[in-house]
Amino acid sequence: MVARLRRWVAVILLVAGVADADPMTVHGRVVDPHGKPVRGASISVEGSTRTATTDAQGRYTLAGIEPGSSLVVIADGFGAGLGTAGETSDDIVLDIQATETIEVKGERPPQAQGAAMLDREQLERMPGARNDVMQTLSAMPGVASYPLPLGSSGVVIRGASPQDSKVLIDDFEVPLLYHYLGFRSVVPTDAIDTLEYIPGGFDVAYGRASSGIVSLTTRAGDAKRGQQFETSVGEVGALAQGSFHNGHYMIAARRSAIDLLLPYVLPSDMDLALTTVPRYYDGQFRVDYTLSNKWTLRASSIGSDDAMELYASRDKNADKRFSNRARFVRLTTSAHYHDGPVTAKLAISGIAEDQTFERGLYQHMGVSSPALTMRAEVGRTAKTWLGLQDVAWRAGVETVATHHSLDVAIPRERREGEPPATDDPMDVTQRYTGTVDTSNYAGWTALSAALDERVRFTTGLRVDAYARAGDVAFQPRGELSFKLVPRLTARIAAGAYSRPAEFQTELIDANLRAERSQQLIGGLLYEPADGVRLQGSLYYTKRTNLVTRGMDGTLGNDGRGSSYGGELLGTVQRGPWFGWLAYAYSHSMRVDLPGGMQRLFDYDQPHNLNVAGSYRIGRWQFGARFRLASGLPQTPVVDSLYDSDSNLYYPVYGAVNSERAPMHHQLDIRIDRTSHWGPVKITQFLDVQNVYMNDTVVGYYYGFDYTQRAAFRMLPILPTAGIRGEF
């Protein structure tokens, strides 16, 4: 019987603070890919006789462990894996794919060629990320590197537009990713378990995105009750976690602090009146409850609330007023079933979202978009089926219903490739008041199996029905994986993808169809040693049905484009070392109207290099990161025209995206120190961006009549310090 049991290799992701030189006690939990506790797993310490066995909740305790020790997990039905002992008592996640035989120890293979996953410890170790999950994302190959957020709700992946990729938290989209000005993400790193980055070729379970996926998983509460408080430049936060009967909880909240300081540090002679100083709140919670040995329940929520109001005049003249408020809360409940080879998941998620914007006497925008999403997914595995081996089948359905209430009076929205319009506070070209209902339905199925010991395939189909436009997208996707030699695997994937035309004012036009893309990705995965991984990828993406503005000013699906490039990603996670090498070459072109000129995408970035390293020694951790990236394309102003009737100057633009901001480079460093004060573990960190104060030009902006141009420069240096207490 034992021989029948497959042995799976797992990675142990010990989320830890800073290692102490003294032996310590490690608590943790072992779960399968569906979050189900693995009972009876054996945990041993390399070079030691100490062992532990997980209980019914998958939990274990190991005492007298040296920080940085390697742990090995072995369980029937699973395989052995390696991990590193850290100091905190966070979960150990046995993170594997249900039906793949993973011969290379250390980590599960990436979900797709070029994909990567970071756990909380790695997210916090990345220098220059300021303990911010979305800042860490900028180190991924294929993610456009830019000092400012590229749209408040998106990430640019492989040269596409921000709205073409999705960021999911616990499998569901969030409407906003950043607090004001991209200062912070709406979810703190402490409340995250993992960040998974899939730049392309993603699974049929993911949809409504034509480029890439970023998937964040909230942190499950630990069995041991604990609290932590953290403060850094700009914010304060708290997190509590623990367990109750058959369950665990995690709850976290954060508030900006900069609004409390700003009134005291702004120069008194500034011609500015802040009536609501920019401030934000965010909060998260997650509760996991084990109903039986087959059923687990989960509820999680994330919310955010940003507000600001100012007058660009000390006299508070109404025409100089600017106010903005953006808030949302998403609540998700899910039931997970796991009985041998059968798994199932049912999830319901609702979101309430509200955004208001007012500027001066004329311009305003009010958008409310409550939505309800229901998703069901089932899976079945089999050792053999029709001559195939290690077979896994999945199928799922999803519905998303959204009711948008819009009250808009704003200038014409800037689309991809369009230069910014002349700033006219009276311009309300884009007017709409009414409601828009959208209903999207999706179904998918996928089969994954091994043909022999070296070849494995995955084939699937996703169908998205965008009911408002009567548009149905059939999206076949598949991947072939060849194990060339024991530690070298070749993968090739192809698939079709779509994004509904629901971005900003696209909502107003019911006839717009979804944008489409076809992706072809190939590459090699080499794992020369445990904890060391090297991926090289090539990709080509063809984009059609791109939503563009026609000569008459209306939107249509007339655009097309393509992207190609290569990426290299090397990671090292061994003992006290964490290393990161990411380089991406990319070229993205598009044509907005048939017969029109081909031009660069707004976010085309040919070169992007990130090299980072972090080393832990005793109570200290030292890290550094070097970045080098091409500047983004710009459309220059070549002339201007004075309109006497409106008393405004209008720019005359040159060829779209025909010049580029200079290449920028910077070095970031990070130092962490851990100590104890009674029962409280204290972690202090200092993160400094651009330590050699490189003068980086991010882009250009023009004076009121476009006869003068100046460079928009990045901050010469940006230090962030913080302290966290855990007990």
Add this chain to the structure above:
Amino acid sequence: MRWLVLLALAACTQDLDEQWQLRHDRIIAVRTDPPRLAAGGQASLTMLAGYSDAPAVERAPDLAAVVSPKSMSGSVAPFGGAWMVTAPDESALAAARSELGLPDGAPVPLQIGLASAWPHPVASTDEQHFAAVKTVLLGESGDNPPLEGLTINGAPPGDELVVPRTGQVPLYVEANDETQIVNWLTSAGTMHDFDLHAAYLTFEEGDALEGQLVLVLHDELGGVTWRVWPLRAE
């Protein structure tokens, strides 16, 4: 913390001229006198030009031409070193209304394009030029707006202005900020609320104490009035 904020502000602030800064090469305003012409009426076309190294002056454009409607391309012509706008007779106006799809009796918007080479006053060798458009309503008569209730530092201004260099110098003209456009511009001191009917001037360290003050008023019917004063702070 304060140095960090100042650092951030410094990073975003460049040497771009403020819109109220008079020492800047540009067309500040364009005026026809009168701005609305009955059939057969005539108006002169003038612009107020600003220079980075010289006082602002009123001058005629180097070139002017009708942009729209095409049927009235002969309505703008040079005359004695200036440019004149001539409203055609009623039959030509009726044809223009038909061309533009306007109802009978509606004023016909005559859009004029004009250009000037820089620097002042003749065409430059580097081909640098400035261009503008101006709409004149034909078929009805009207005047440029008057500058009413005008006060500088609390008193009606004379031909030259002498203001205190300390404190705020209030500038006031009667105007509706929601329907009219007011611009106060200066080459001396620092202007505050330059685009409101009630603005004020201060003299900060490093500011020029001598220069010009300009007031430009646009009404909702295309009327434009400006006034230029020599200014000195004592």
